[in-house]
Amino acid sequence: MERTGGAIRKRVDEMIIRCRDAGLSVTPQRIAVYKALLKSEEHPTPEMLFKTVKRQMPSLSLATIYKSLDALEKLGLIQAVEIDSDSRRYDANMNRHHHLICTKCRNVIDFYDEQLNAVRPSRPHRGFVAESITVKVLGLCARCARR
Amino acid sequence: MERTGGAIRKRVDEMIIRCRDAGLSVTPQRIAVYKALLKSEEHPTPEMLFKTVKRQMPSLSLATIYKSLDALEKLGLIQAVEIDSDSRRYDANMNRHHHLICTKCRNVIDFYDEQLNAVRPSRPHRGFVAESITVKVLGLCARCARR
DNA sequence: ATATATGCAAAGCTTTTGCTGAAGA
DNA sequence: TCTTCAGCAAAAGCTTTGCATATAT
Numbered sequence: 001m002e003r004t005g006g007a008i009r010k011r012v013d014e015m016i017i018r019c020r021d022a023g024l025s026v027t028p029q030r031i032a033v034y035k036a037l038l039k040s041e042e043h044p045t046p047e048m049l050f051k052t053v054k055r056q057m058p059s060l061s062l063a064t065i066y067k068s069l070d071a072l073e074k075l076g077l078i079q080a081v082e083i084d085s086d087s088r089r090y091d092a093n094m095n096r097h098h099h100l101i102c103t104k105c106r107n108v109i110d111f112y113d114e115q116l117n118a119v120r121p122s123r124p125h126r127g128f129v130a131e132s133i134t135v136k137v138l139g140l141c142a143r144c145a146r147r
Numbered sequence: 148m149e150r151t152g153g154a155i156r157k158r159v160d161e162m163i164i165r166c167r168d169a170g171l172s173v174t175p176q177r178i179a180v181y182k183a184l185l186k187s188e189e190h191p192t193p194e195m196l197f198k199t200v201k202r203q204m205p206s207l208s209l210a211t212i213y214k215s216l217d218a219l220e221k222l223g224l225i226q227a228v229e230i231d232s233d234s235r236r237y238d239a240n241m242n243r244h245h246h247l248i249c250t251k252c253r254n255v256i257d258f259y260d261e262q263l264n265a266v267r268p269s270r271p272h273r274g275f276v277a278e279s280i281t282v283k284v285l286g287l288c289a290r291c292a293r294r
Numbered sequence: 295a296t297a298t299a300t301g302c303a304a305a306g307c308t309t310t311t312g313c314t315g316a317a318g319a
Numbered sequence: 320t321c322t323t324c325a326g327c328a329a330a331a332g333c334t335t336t337g338c339a340t341a342t343a344t
Contacts (some may be wrong), residue, residue, distance in 0.1 A: 025298055025343050046334085061301045066334065071299095082229040086309095088333085100275050111272055119282070125258055127289020128247050134283040135266070142274020172318050172323055193309085208326045213309065233334090235308085 008038050011077075011092075018075045032057055033068040037078055037092040043099075043108045045087045083108055083136075098134065102141035109141065155185050158224075158239075165222045179204055180215040184225055184239040190246075190255045192234045230255055230283075245281065249288035256288065 015034055019026045032053045050065045069090055072078045083089045093110055096117050100109040116135050162181055166173045179200045193212045201207045216237055219225045230236045230248060240257055243264050247256040263282050
């Protein structure tokens, strides 16, 4: 889960390759959106990314954010996560992980759990073929719990 | 998880009590929305409920569906579930359960798992105080898997 | 050169809100 | 009777789309 400069450069290189393979152009906008998401820990909304990236690229439009996110998602480089019902959020962490969501400060914390990854529906739904599992734990983060 | 006529009547009676306790009026619209949700197995969207209930109550407006759902949710009688990012869905099943979602036919199946209910974030997030856990399993339902 | 993407503005949806007449307590 | 609600229409998000220009290959 390294997000150092070196790690980011590596992932951007990977992105460029995947774009080429898929016949997509490598544009500064797409790179900037992907980089912003790689650097972010906050599972940002399209709007949040727009504000962030626009600072360094004032001509950027919100529509381009949406289009870039769609492209990156289709390339399997990022994923949409459903943190709350009223805002789409994105995550560049593609390792199998789950989310802790603080109901007070609304922070989202990634967490890893091998047992959860292994969950398979049993008895009454034997026939169901599980492909992926998403776990959302609502509660209070350490900081908010202390108060 | 019985949804027979008798069980539904019982839950509507309970609803009436809760409305009274909360100082809310018991209107035919609210009862109809709640009944429709109790009878449904499909975790419907507001729009789906609107179409269903409007048949027996043609004067019904979509705004009333939204308002009724908000009221029922605040009363703790139903819950919003995040099945997919592009449509709000509702569930009258308030027992602790999780969802199997067929990626092909989009059906949503409730499932129960004691172990999952007991999941608590460990090591790196010891301080996090879990209140509730939601699990979404994407995959193929028995029927779609067979093809 | 050709294909693809950006930025803009407009359109499309879903959801919320304000208001008036109607209905429930 | 007094409060709360339904229905309507308008407004308010958020997201998508069409199109002309600009950019990447």
